[in-house]
Amino acid sequence: MAPVLIIFYVLAAITLASAFLTIYSRNPIHSAIYLVICMVSIMGHYLLFNAQFLALVQLIVYAGAIMVLFLFTIMLMNLNKEDEVHKPRITRLGAITVLVLLSTVLLLLFRHSKPFFGDYAPIEGDFQSIKKLGTVLLDNKDGFMVPFEFTSVLLLVAMIGAVLLSKKEKQTK
Amino acid sequence: MDNILNQIGIENYIFLSILLFCIGVFGVLYRRNAIIVFMSIEIMLNAVNLLFVAFSTYHQDPKGQVFVFFSMTVAAAEVAVGLAILVSVFRNIGSVDISNLKNLKG
Numbered sequence: 001m002a003p004v005l006i007i008f009y010v011l012a013a014i015t016l017a018s019a020f021l022t023i024y025s026r027n028p029i030h031s032a033i034y035l036v037i038c039m040v041s042i043m044g045h046y047l048l049f050n051a052q053f054l055a056l057v058q059l060i061v062y063a064g065a066i067m068v069l070f071l072f073t074i075m076l077m078n079l080n081k082e083d084e085v086h087k088p089r090i091t092r093l094g095a096i097t098v099l100v101l102l103s104t105v106l107l108l109l110f111r112h113s114k115p116f117f118g119d120y121a122p123i124e125g126d127f128q129s130i131k132k133l134g135t136v137l138l139d140n141k142d143g144f145m146v147p148f149e150f151t152s153v154l155l156l157v158a159m160i161g162a163v164l165l166s167k168k169e170k171q172t173k
Numbered sequence: 174m175d176n177i178l179n180q181i182g183i184e185n186y187i188f189l190s191i192l193l194f195c196i197g198v199f200g201v202l203y204r205r206n207a208i209i210v211f212m213s214i215e216i217m218l219n220a221v222n223l224l225f226v227a228f229s230t231y232h233q234d235p236k237g238q239v240f241v242f243f244s245m246t247v248a249a250a251e252v253a254v255g256l257a258i259l260v261s262v263f264r265n266i267g268s269v270d271i272s273n274l275k276n277l278k279g
Contacts, residue, residue, distance in 0.1 A: 002180045004177060004180045004181060005180060005181060008181050008185065012185075012189045015189065015193065016189070016192055016193065016196065019193055019196045019197070019216050020196055022200070022209075022212055022213075022216065023196065023199060023200035023203060023204060023209065023212075023213060028206060028208055028209065031208075031209055031212055032212070035212050035215065035216070038216065038219070039219065042219050042222075042223055045186075045223055045226075046223075046226055048177055048181075049177055049226055049227070049230045050177070050230075051226050051229075051230070051238055053238065053242075054226060054238055054241055054242070057242065057245060058245070061245050061248075061249055062215070062219070062245070065249065066215065066248070066249060066252050069252060069253065069256055070208065070211070070212065070252075070256070073208065073256045073259065073260060074208060076260065077259075077260070077263050077269060079206070079208065079269070091202075092203060094202065095199055095202035095203040096199075096203075098198065098199065098202055099195055099196075099198070099199040099202075102195050102198060103191065103192060103195040106191045106194075106195065107188060107191055107192075110184075110187050110188070110191065111184075113184065113187060127233045127234070127235050128229070128230070128235050128238060132235055133235050133238060133239065133242075136235045136236060136239055137239050137242070144239055144243075147243060151243060151246045154246065154247070154250055155246065155249070155250055157250075158249075158250035158251075158253050158254050159253070161253075161254050161257065162253045162254055162256075162257040163257075165254065165257035165258055165260075165261050166257040166260045166261060168264075
């Protein structure tokens with residue numbers, strides 16, 4: 001077995017196990033920690049693809065920023081105790097049934113999803129270094145300049161919205 | 174140029190993404206804590222992103238990775254606004270249990 005394949009299987013096992021433990025563990029703080037492990041293992045997959053830029057962004061945005069946001073909210077709400085009441089049994093059974101059925105159907109659906117055009121010939125040269133991605137993203141002719149600028153507007157709106165939503169309302173009466 | 178998908182195969186990545194996505198769906202349906210529901214949504218988004226990068230490598234096209242970049246931005250914005258809403262809900266109701274949020278129930 002190729003060493004790359006072994007690395008892939010180990011990474012995939014870590015990803016799936018930590019994703020499952022995120023959902024399964026009762027304490028929200030433990031869930032957040034498992035989610036960090038999940039994100040970092042997905043970063044490992046990106047590194048396996050040699051997608052350096054996305055690996056860095058995954059680490060910074062997901063494992064860094066979003067996780068800090070989650071942990072901050074959990075600690076703000078004082079939720080770090082395991083007092084969650086379970087859903088009624090019928091709902092839990094339904095959730096497990098959905099899990100089994102959905103994964104079975106999707107796996108069977110994509111089992112024979114061989115690529116249409118057979119083996120492809122690898123192109124020489126890089127197509128996903130940071131330099132190349134920056135060229136594709138911000139190219140003048142057919143780049144993604146306008147979506148990029150609108151992304152900044154989206155982040156600004158999200159920031160203003162978050163501040164407005166979590167601001168304490170003044171009692172006017 | 175040695176390509177990783179010749180050794181691993183695109184099917185393995187499709188299966189991994191499917192399983193990860195199903196785990197996310199399961200989390201949304203199984204848990205009552207709204208924060209864990211948000212985490213499950215993040216897991217689903219990550220599954221889709223992983224498949225995007227896999228096919229971007231498969232076709233050797235950087236546009237798939239640009240799309241993942243935008244999708245990460247949207248996910249960050251979504252989490253920020255969603256957690257702000259949760260904080261506001263917690264301040265008004267006193268818990269983030271989604272079975273308590275039934276004011277709109279007819």
